Amino acid sequence: MAEEIYQLSATEISSRLAAGKLTSRAVVEALIARYHQLNKKIGAFTSLDEKDVLDQADASDTRRKTGKVLSPLDGIPVAIKENIAVKGQPLTCSSKMLANLVSPYDAHVVEALKSAGAIIYGRLNMDEFAMGSSTENSAIQKTFNPWDLTCIPGGSSGGSAASLASGLVPLALGSDTGGSIRQPASHCGIVGMKPTYGLVSRFGLVAFASSLDQIGPMARTVADCELLLKVLATPDARDMTCFDSTQRKQLPVAPEKSLRIGIPKGLLGKGVGAEVAAATQAAIDFYKSKGATIVEVDLPSSDLAVPTYYVVATAEASSNLARYDGVRYGHRSANAKTPIEMMTNSRSEGFGPEVKRRILLGTFVLSAGYADAYYVRALRARSKIRAEHLAALEKVDMILSPTVPTPAFKVGEKVSDPLQLYLEDIFTIPANLAGLPAVSVPCGKSGHLPVGFHLVGAPLSEHKLFAAAQLFESAHSFANQQPTL
Numbered sequence: 001m002a003e004e005i006y007q008l009s010a011t012e013i014s015s016r017l018a019a020g021k022l023t024s025r026a027v028v029e030a031l032i033a034r035y036h037q038l039n040k041k042i043g044a045f046t047s048l049d050e051k052d053v054l055d056q057a058d059a060s061d062t063r064r065k066t067g068k069v070l071s072p073l074d075g076i077p078v079a080i081k082e083n084i085a086v087k088g089q090p091l092t093c094s095s096k097m098l099a100n101l102v103s104p105y106d107a108h109v110v111e112a113l114k115s116a117g118a119i120i121y122g123r124l125n126m127d128e129f130a131m132g133s134s135t136e137n138s139a140i141q142k143t144f145n146p147w148d149l150t151c152i153p154g155g156s157s158g159g160s161a162a163s164l165a166s167g168l169v170p171l172a173l174g175s176d177t178g179g180s181i182r183q184p185a186s187h188c189g190i191v192g193m194k195p196t197y198g199l200v201s202r203f204g205l206v207a208f209a210s211s212l213d214q215i216g217p218m219a220r221t222v223a224d225c226e227l228l229l230k231v232l233a234t235p236d237a238r239d240m241t242c243f244d245s246t247q248r249k250q251l252p253v254a255p256e257k258s259l260r261i262g263i264p265k266g267l268l269g270k271g272v273g274a275e276v277a278a279a280t281q282a283a284i285d286f287y288k289s290k291g292a293t294i295v296e297v298d299l300p301s302s303d304l305a306v307p308t309y310y311v312v313a314t315a316e317a318s319s320n321l322a323r324y325d326g327v328r329y330g331h332r333s334a335n336a337k338t339p340i341e342m343m344t345n346s347r348s349e350g351f352g353p354e355v356k357r358r359i360l361l362g363t364f365v366l367s368a369g370y371a372d373a374y375y376v377r378a379l380r381a382r383s384k385i386r387a388e389h390l391a392a393l394e395k396v397d398m399i400l401s402p403t404v405p406t407p408a409f410k411v412g413e414k415v416s417d418p419l420q421l422y423l424e425d426i427f428t429i430p431a432n433l434a435g436l437p438a439v440s441v442p443c444g445k446s447g448h449l450p451v452g453f454h455l456v457g458a459p460l461s462e463h464k465l466f467a468a469a470q471l472f473e474s475a476h477s478f479a480n481q482q483p484t485l
């Protein structure tokens with residue numbers, strides 16, 4: 001049976017465009033039709049400007065006819081998470097606070113995509129200000145898991161993962177502070193990578209926790225993810241943590257026979273579901289069968305990762321979100337008599353409950369008398385976690401684990417228990433605290449729901465991680481599977 005356009009990978013679309021077998025307009029028209037058919041059901045997109053995306057497609061087709069193709073991504077739609085700035089488009093962060101904000105400029109990654117000729121295609125739902133693991137914290141709408149519409153898609157980049165899994169778009173951008181690209185990727189059966197801290201500019205990404213935040217690529221295949229990252233990962237002086245051209249040399253790819261994979265000690269205990277454990281073990285066995293050496297690594301401080309993250313991330317968030325005061329932009333309360341009342345009421349009305357919880361926590365851990373006991377200790381734990389990971393990664397090429405301990409849960413199941421939700425990120429958070437690249441790759445099912453495994457590597461080992469992921473993907477038929485909708 002011929003594949004439908006919506007099922008094609010970006011790599012395949014790119015080669016059909018190059019061969020003259022497809023036009024960008026045909027791709028965009030097919031995706032718009034699919035959007036009308038499915039988006040109400042899935043809730044992945046918050047907006048799509050149909051005229052604008054068709055105009056972009058026509059411009060790409062004209063470039064192609066006149067021999068002025070800009071890159072392999074020319075004419076290919078890329079959807080953008082609601083916290084990444086696109087000039088002239090909403091930048092709500094799925095919050096009531098920014099409900100009417102239209103971005104006056106493009107993020108660095110959006111500029112890079114535009115220069116590559118990619119089509120900036122629609123905005124994707126997320127947890128408010130990227131705080132959450134289920135996309136249930138969005139003030140705009142709910143997003144459902146395309147594999148089971150009664151389940152969450154993961155979060156905070158839930159719209160990104162769900163749009164890919166349901167064939168609404170071939171490529172998407174997410175952001176990842178503690179797992180927000182990789183956890184939804186795992187729950188929706190797609191590929192998602194959080195790059196090394198500093199590889200991709202954060203200019204134009206609305207800040208949550210600046211020492212952890214990274215923008216990253218999400219796609220249905222490893223090759224597509226790599227293709228997208230290549231365009232995003234360019235120097236940018238506007239983000240002072242972004243590597244310059246001399247600092248971004250990738251580590252060489254490890255040949256499969258000499259690949260060394262670290263498995264954290266005691267890995268598959270700790271609340272990992274039986275089917276997730278089995279799928280992870282099967283991935284380990286696969287690499288062994290390819291000649292890789294499996295080595296146990298000791299990362300004792302990883303147990304501290306979740307509490308450390310919830311101190312560091314909330315501290316930074318409380319400071320970053322102080323700018324929403326109703327004065328310069330964002331929601332302004334109509335019920336206030338004094339300036340202070342205006343600021344207080346604007347924040348009380350504009351932020352949702354999870355964002356308020358984080359601001360309160362973050363303000364507390366930074367407050368006089370408590371900062372040493374919480375924030376400073378968390379920074380020490382963070383240094384230890386990083387040092388242990390770097391030491392382990394001297395001995396192995398990458399560390400393998402599940403991405404999430406259990407598959408996607410039912411919508412509403414964990415809303416009243418934030419601590420349960422925080423545990424979703426137990427395997428993903430260490431890579432953020434340590435600034436390391438990490439990827440989630442589909443590796444099987446738990447019941448009818450997808451699960452992924454997780455690879456973490458040394459700084460600038462993205463290519464190495466992609467090569468290992470590719471090795472796995474090309475040997476497994478469930479990779480790039482799509483749900484029936």
Ligand code: GLN
Pocket residue numbers: 130131132133155156175176177178179180181208313425
């Ligand atoms: N789930 C984590 C949180 O709620 C991670 C979010 C993220 O990576 N943006 O903070």
